[in-house]
Amino acid sequence: MTAELGKSLTATPTTIDGLLLFDLPVHGDARGWFKENWQREKMVALGLPDFGPVQNNISFNESAGVTRGIHAEPWDKWVSVATGRIFGAWVDLREGPGFGTVFTAELDPSKAVFVPRGVANSFQTLAPATAYTYLVNDHWSPDASYSFVNLADETVAIEWPIPLEQAEISDKDRAHPRLADATPVPPRRVLVLGAAGQLGRALHAQLGDAPHIEYATRADLDLTAPGLEHSRRWADYGVIINAAAHTAVDAAETAEGRGDAWAANVTGVAALARIAAAHRITLVHVSSDYVFDGTQQRPYTEDDAIAPLGVYGQTKAAGDAIVATAPRHYILRTSWVIGEGGNFVDTMASLAQRGIDPRVVDDQVGRLTFTTDLARATAHLLDTGAPHGVYNVTSSGEPRSWADIARRVFELTGHDPSRVTPVSTAEYFAGADRPIAPRPARSVLDLAKITATGFTPADMDEALQRHLRR
Template identity: 55%
Template sequence: MRSTAIEGLIVLDLAVHTDERGWFKESWQRARMTGEGLQDFRPVQSNVAFNATAGTTRGLHAEPWDKLVTVGTGRVQGGWVDLREGSRTFGETESAEIGPGTAVFVPRGVANGYQALEDDTTYLYLVNDHWSPDAPYVNVSHRLVDWPLEPVNLSDKDLANPAELIPVAPRRILVTGADGQVGRALRKVLPDAEFCTREEFDITDPPERPWRQYAAIINAAAYTDVDGAEDDRATAWRVNAEGPAQLARIATEHNLTLVHLSSDYVFDGDTDRPYTEEDPLSPVSVYGQSKAAGDIAVATAPRHYIVRTGWVVGEGRNFVDTMRGLAEKGVQPQVVHDQKGRPTFAGDLAKGIAHLLTAQPEYGTYHLTGAGDEVGWDEVAMATFTALGQDPDNVHPVSSAQYFAGKRHAPRPSRSTLSTAKIEATGWAPRNWRVGLALYLA
């Protein structure tokens, strides 16, 4: 497997087995090739082009799919130009001879063409989306490549292809739950993504999309009314469990990366240390149970990141804004002291999600919260009052039993602190929640 001047364009050396009958090769061997580092591009269509005359030239075509090209008979000279918008090798060209012992992986957005070097040449290629007359195609002139033979037999369309390099937009990212705290924060981090509210994209009944033109789905949609879930169980399960299962099915079928926002409430809090990703799920509320079921469903998608977080503070209704409002009104609130955790600011969470999509560490579950000391909700309230120049003694700590006395409520985990060691090992450093609080209030 050899790299080229175009990022992601890979030349593969194939084993060709010959005898008196001819030869045999494996032009696509998923386990071996992905084991050597080629992406698992999941081909869905196989195409064959026969070229009767040497010099026959086709291209250059940038189609909205990845390709693996080789030959069945004869030899060709392959030619490529990188048209991917934002690519560090945009505009670079590459050319290589392809015989029976060679295959080339061509990423989506790289214009592909070839010239037959022998009569009766058969050109073979696998693609990971079905051909459609409505798909977006970008074609450029074959003259951008130096061919070994005089080009002949070009189609009228290929003769008319422009020399101008026309950028091909990358695959898109779809974000659900766009009007939530995390969804709003993601807008600032991923401005080119497609953001959908619940009305625009119901994850329990996902509308059709040209999914092969997407790279990832970020599921920030959820039923988050912890107490309400105790009575409205059907809705909580439909949104938090069945919806993610639908997205996992789409991600699996179309080879997408699925990022799913999960919760510290999948644990019961009965621990003397921060929870790791390997700890067993043990939710104590209907909300936590529905989120745990969603985690299990998402884990069926081969390319998934389950991002567990807790105590989220961002644009929208949140605990810190509530405390700010009470402080400004001179109210002295009662706040529970026996639920422990660490606040997570939505902007930091959004940047951590973008990091996972960019760095592409091993798929799986990652805990992503603010860093720093473990505190109770009362301490977060006191820190908020202090930052606003108010007396922190105006916050009155109470137990959960006292706070919820006489109220119908869901049980909460007594400790929600999550270990972030795993995501830190990928190069992401969570910000201390106290720094995040100061910046948020400022």
Template identity: 60%
Template structure:
């Protein structure tokens, strides 16, 4: 819960204030909570007291006219359950109230007007948690005794704190549990619900429409079509667009409807590989995208859909290595079997352990970082696939010279449909570092 001092400008005519100013208030540390409804309550006489209600949405409360005594009780499960905070409210004070915290107030002047923004639409079937205004354990110090106040019969009948069932924390949903990133997320989001295509098929409009997203405050989409070369075939093109673009658009629409935070993963393939702003440097988040192949084009379309969600994190990454088949595992196997492979030496980037992507995701959520796009890769210098293969061979007792360097063009010759790949895949991680996440250097021995 956050108490906000509002700047009020006044003269002989009256006063003016910016009651909610998104850019200034998020810069000051308030969450970008995405309000969708503005409600106003007029209270005709001093002593009107409205009950302790914990609604399933966040609120930003303030006074338009008059004065009130505000009281808040934490009704969320956890060590602060039952904690009370009070505040005198006038036109210069506002309060951000997170969902699960009981909100109440008592009017101290006639004709007091109380305003609140919420980030979900009011609905008659919404589940509220209530607390009795006179609960002795909470001990709210009402300025006007409740015996002299104006209360509704409904508010007087609410249960005492000992009978209140704590509000459970909003849940997290991870879509795509079997992929490399999905498996890594299980370590950092042990409390989350993980679903596969059998439970939620993003490519099926009916599956998305029938899945209840209202229980989730955070939705993480780790599902993707990543068969880069297959995407260049007629069937693969349809599959890539269905999963990476159309399905993401459906998920984004559902996330907007329910006010959820949507987290989605994208790729260096949205760039053309010439370097940021057409020069040979790492790509920043705001560099123009120019995907070369179908896979990159479908991921770029998915990015556009995600950006339509007010509360989103879009994480671009590159050269992912995790559980199962990956480049490092393949090179390790070849080294141990005595094979001398040919490996591309004209594509440069950084390996990104799937665990590092999951760690970055957890950090952004816990730090309540500003919404938007972030680049996340493993730390260290950018290298070619050839350089990495040589390192894997050396780490497994083979001479790095056993790896043969070839160009992308030479490697693709005679291999059938092959997707164009960025020559430069290096992503600049300065933005995610600015919010406190620092990529770990990658050691192939740990992969």
């Protein structure tokens, strides 16, 4: 059959979520025809996911009536016809409400279909000498999980143009299970690193215990260990959330701590970025206000130049630069993190209760960030598919000094806030017998970019009250 000529490049959604039917421009004359079978820039602009194909396969079928499928693989496909004509049928075998949804269409060289991971693919040739071609974004692996459904399943009820009893079908395809017995394809996995930390615990509470979500401590997965790229079948992962870091800012100024900080915050992060880039994984990475020197009087935006003062800030800045090389990344820049575990707020509440009157610095100004809200922001960016990049994430409200916050903690816990004595950073650390990391004097981060995505940062004082009531 001759290809249909003169179409415009268009993308049409189908009854299966994410399955897109494309019309392809075919240009012909007396010599034959030409088409751009896959053109990344134009097709991505029309809504095709930038799926990163790594392999091109061709199935040549000698006669009409050859019928293949229905197979679901853990990768995406770009299906088209080089010569001839097919009847294509697709069945959604992904976990969720769309399971079992069917879409069918005839394809000649002027049409193509994008088939998302977990949607089962099948076709029947309608003309002799049909060449069926498809691009895939992963290599076949015996370790991958596959799912199948029978071509003749009564629930799916595909109306094959050539009856199956007259079609040429392999014994293997005839033996596939009915839809009721088909194995649903799970979502790509989510890996949360640093699961035992304050943010890791908040992420666990936010994301829950769905089977495809995995929580790992350093004992489970050491980012600095050799062979990290082979420690998982990374093609099965869709998101890595890196809540692990070396955050002991003063220890990082020591000879041993400097090496630990660089190993965790840079070397390990570089390994994650390489894995994310190679496997189309979205990498979520938590950064810090310490990438700035704190001399700016206005709030820092995501585009302000970094100028870290100490080793910890330098390692976080280096990690940010590396994560930004992964095509799919979110860098969440935050400050003054408070969660479940040892933190400033709980320490002040404990001192107030025990009758201890603390000296607290009053020349460092910023906003608290509660891990519950940082976890909420992470889920928001992932769920909404917000543009990749750097986002400032802290609580909202009037910036305060550490001394202001300490006084507010005393007040909220029923104690006299005047028991807190404000001092300068220099006074507080005077006479210290260990290295002290330089702190940015102003850590206020501008929140306009994250709020523009529809996320509402928690008010700092309200979040502080909730934390103390828990």
